[in-house]
Every structure is written in C-alpha cells, then in structure tokens.
Amino acid sequence: MSRPVYAYGIVVLPPPDLRRQVMALRRQHPVLHASGPPHITVKSPFLFRGTGAWVAEILEEVCARHQPFELELAGLASFGTSVIYIPVVPCQPLLDLHHDLVESLAGYVETLNEKYEGAGYTPHLTVADHLTPEDYQLARQLLQGWYPRGRVWVDRIHLLRGRGRWDITRSFPLGDP
Numbered sequence: 001m002s003r004p005v006y007a008y009g010i011v012v013l014p015p016p017d018l019r020r021q022v023m024a025l026r027r028q029h030p031v032l033h034a035s036g037p038p039h040i041t042v043k044s045p046f047l048f049r050g051t052g053a054w055v056a057e058i059l060e061e062v063c064a065r066h067q068p069f070e071l072e073l074a075g076l077a078s079f080g081t082s083v084i085y086i087p088v089v090p091c092q093p094l095l096d097l098h099h100d101l102v103e104s105l106a107g108y109v110e111t112l113n114e115k116y117e118g119a120g121y122t123p124h125l126t127v128a129d130h131l132t133p134e135d136y137q138l139a140r141q142l143l144q145g146w147y148p149r150g151r152v153w154v155d156r157i158h159l160l161r162g163r164g165r166w167d168i169t170r171s172f173p174l175g176d177p
Contacts, residue, residue, distance in 0.1 A: 036166035069093035
C-alpha cells in the first residue's frame with residue numbers, strides 16, 4: 001500500500017487581526033476562495049526526496065542563522081487574473097531567509113514551481129486564488145475600497161502540509177536558541 005503524497009510549503013502567518021479579516025471576507029464572498037490559510041510564502045511548495053526528519057533538521061539550522069524581523073503589508077495587487085494578494089514591502093531579512101531556504105533545501109526536496117523562487121520570488125499574502133477571469137472581475141469589485149495594511153513580526157516560520165488543503169505541521173523559531 002502506498003503512502004499518500006503531500007506537498008509542503010514554508011510560510012509566515014499574518015497577525016491574527018489580518019488573518020481574521022481575510023477569512024471573514026472569504027466566508028462572506030465565496031468567490032474569494034483560496035487553497036490555504038492566509039499566509040506569506042517563504043519557500044514555494046515542494047515534495048520531500050528524503051525523510052521529513054532531514055527537512056526538519058535543515059529548517060532548524062536555517063532558522064538558527066536568521067534573527068526575527070518585521071514585515072510591512074500594504075494594498076492589493078494581482079498575478080494576472082487568477083490571484084489577488086496583499087503585497088509585502090520588500091525587506092532584506094525576508095529575502096535572505098528565502099534564499100537560504102532555497103539553497104539549503106536544494107537536493108533534498110523537489111520544488112513544484114521554481115519560477116517563483118530566487119529572482120522570481122514575490123512575497124505576498126494571498127486573498128483569493130484559482131480565479132476565473134469572470135470571478136476575478138467580481139472579486140475586484142467586492143474588494144474595491146479595501147486597502148489592507150499591517151505589520152508582521154516574524155519570529156518563526158511554519159511548515160505546511162497539503163493535499164488539496166494546507167495545514168500547519170510544525171513551527172521553527174528564528175534565532176539561535
């Protein structure tokens with residue numbers, strides 16, 4: 001009997017008030033659906049090539065090399081007509097963490113979409129994804145006048161596991177313990 005195949009991702013969670021806002025919008029307007037809880041992706045989804053213990057050990061080592069930092073989120077943007085998101089104002093600590101994770105996990109994981117890593121990395125918090133062009137137009141109308149802003153204190157990253165739906169499996173604190 002084969003084991004189910006799960007994808008994994010590494011994320012930062014937004015502050016509870018912003019998370020509640022996004023979830024409330026999704027509940028009120030089903031067109032604003034998304035495949036996971038509100039989050040900021042730090043490493044694109046991937047499959048393990050080895051055991052989960054290897055990945056956890058690598059994540060602990062990477063996190064020990066990075067100190068906590070603050071992110072700023074502001075406004076709304078989109079990737080084409082399929083994703084609406086809140087942009088993260090670029091900051092060096094997040095980019096450094098992203099690059100360290102990508103480099104440290106190379107050879108241990110199979111990244112599902114490498115075009116979103118390295119120079120293609122655009123930090124953001126997804127409001128809605130997998131939109132049709134028609135749903136995109138409706139979603140933009142529903143969100144008209146909503147200008148989300150917020151700061152996120154990043155003192156840990158979270159490993160998500162998903163197979164259609166994403167759940168947090170473990171958290172890794174930043175900084176040397």
